Amino acid sequence: MRVQTFGKGVALAALLAATAATVPAFAQDSLYIANNSYRTGPFAGSGIPIGDGMRDYMTMLNERDGGIGGVKINFEECETGYDTKKSIECYEQGKAKGMILYSPWSTGATLAAIPRAHVDKIPILSMAYGLSASADGNTFPWVFIPPVTYWDGASVMVKYMASREGGLDKLKGKTLGLIHLDAPFGKEPIPVLESLAKKYGFTVKLYPVGAADMQNQSAVWLNIRRDRVDYLYNQGWGAMNPTAVKEAVRNNFPMDKLVGVWWAGGDDDARAGGPQAKGYRSLNLQMAGTDFPVIKDIQKYVVEKGKSLSPKDKVGENLYNRGVLNSVLIAEAIANAQKISGKKIPTTEDVRKGMETINLTEARLKALGLEGFTIPMKVSCSDHSGHTKVYVAEWDGAKWIKSSDWLEPIRDEVRPLIEESAKDYAEKNAWPKRTEACASSS
């Protein structure tokens, strides 16, 4: 009897030991990426398509190529509900599990993670969101913000307005409204818009929308109507966007003069306005639709096999494709890191180098099945953004289509601001000097 119990005990101990032993072994033979998601809460409307796009591209790489460089990707979502408190938990969890890259997916989470990541030496990819100043790689070696910053976006908005009016000199006397979420994310474009307004002689009017009033904007729109703004730039996210489009329709605001930042370009955002929302514009980083080899592969390897969380007809929507683009950048950085270091599982330092050497040329895009999906983008040691061109997309009532050329941000205006604010950040925080060497691009 006693021997039997002892035998059982040994077996149990062996099992436990085996489990304990297999966990780290598993972590070591896959590429562990921690990604915050928000499929719950008031920002879920934007968070779900993005999360699906990111997840599906990674699943597709695992199914089609067996991961990156033959190593499986362990892509883990951590639900935050867009809550900074939870994102800190997620970061700590990711750190404990040995993530090689952190994808925070909210400006608040990015801001909270930046100081930690520089101590823990974990690269952060905040694709076209987060701290604009982090585009300065000399100050922020561990943060990446390709392909553009919010400040670039604001400058493109001004350029677009000029192109509609027939030149930058025609902007004099015009009024540009900014309807924005009353939070750091929403206030980002203000310094650039104000400096450009001074330069070109137009007026900027601000229409803040509190996070609690996202779905109740009627008072704000009364002001917009009263002020007779010529163009309206929408820096909104989550439930704020569909409401803004609906209100624009209700107030007979000319839809072709309402332009959203790239995060305000969700299909559901525009759809909320009904047929009259036709003509709503949004800045965009990549194409919507499914006519690209990479999306076809996702459909073939992931969606058709029932491995996607996304409804079939939502694959290829604008924000879904945005998620795919984010995953492409992550995968590219890891592939670069493997090439530079020669290791199957690169370290965080290798991934950081891989990020700094991202160079998606026309040929590389084609090889990845992304021809026509987006334009070439490049990150360098000092420029962690690239200030890539963006275009203006138009909602045709059923889908997003391209309605302008790729417009270059006003780099001369944006770059000094970025460097100045990076310097300011470094001074205020006693920020350490960059010691990481620049990686030579392979």
Added chain:
Amino acid sequence: MLYREAGQYKTSYAADMAIFPLRQDRIGLAAILAIAFVAIPMTGNQFFLSSVMIPFLVFSLAAVGLNILTGYTGLLSLGTGAFMGVGAYACYKLATAFPDVNILVWILCSGFFAAAIGVIFGLPSLRIKGFYLAVATLAAQFFLQWSFVRIPWLYNYNASGAIEVPTRTLFGLPLTGATASPETRYFALLVIVVALTWIASNLVHGRVGRMWMAVRDMDIAAELMGIRLLHTKLLAFAVSSFFCGVAGACMMFLWYGGGEANDLFNINLSFNILFMVIIGGLGSLIGSFMGAAFISILPTALKFGLPAIGIPIAGATAEHVNLLLVGGLIIFFLIVEPHGLARLWQILKQKLRVWPFPY
């Protein structure tokens, strides 16, 4: 059998008035403190310290603060989150304006700023009670939160509107900022929480606490007995806001380490702390800790603990399961014991005294 007072004689008035008259209680408290000060830092990993224990302690402190106001004095407040925010912003301004002073001093001082603001918003409590007072404190919540966004001076004109916590040291070890280890932050926070809880315990068991409770039970009767309502109620607001302010400063400096702050101290935070107080037990200090543990630790434990023991839930499912379970448990506990976890604990102790031969 183990837990009974047989053989313990009280031979002095001091012994009779002791907060923990039973030797077993005193041993228990010593054991808890020993675990908190020695065992947890020795055995807990960084994730446990920074994502479980530090949030728990911060919320406990805030819940103790709100309990003084709502549980002991009977004044319902929905402005807790905003008062915490006052503490956080005050600490930030003080720490950046006078960088040479030790950060712990500023964390404690920030409580006084919160207390001052709390007194101002506590003035209506003299005229209005109950739900109406809750609405008045709601105004504090919205006004203060509006100020956090709209007064750029409060966040030193930061472009992102974020608080950037500078690195400050204590005895040569970094205490705040990104380089501070979770162990250091945990110790500092634990000392603050233990010290302030001790003060709170002395307050509520003394003359001041009797005054608060008299006002809670019937303010006209209290007034007739010679208790000045204005002073008593405002004192409750001041002390409560002091605790909340310190909790807010700790939240920003010892837990978050900086970031987007204006939306952090929102109405949800106020409600969460109110729930902690209600679930833990109104008018009970230990209840504040139990409530904080329930509302703050349980979701984290479910989210990260279940996958760790092999139950594969992740991402949004974990969040949904969390909401279901925590919501269900709240209803369960409130039905089983409307007076909160502290009352359950008391019943348990009572049963334990006569165990194993109940009469």
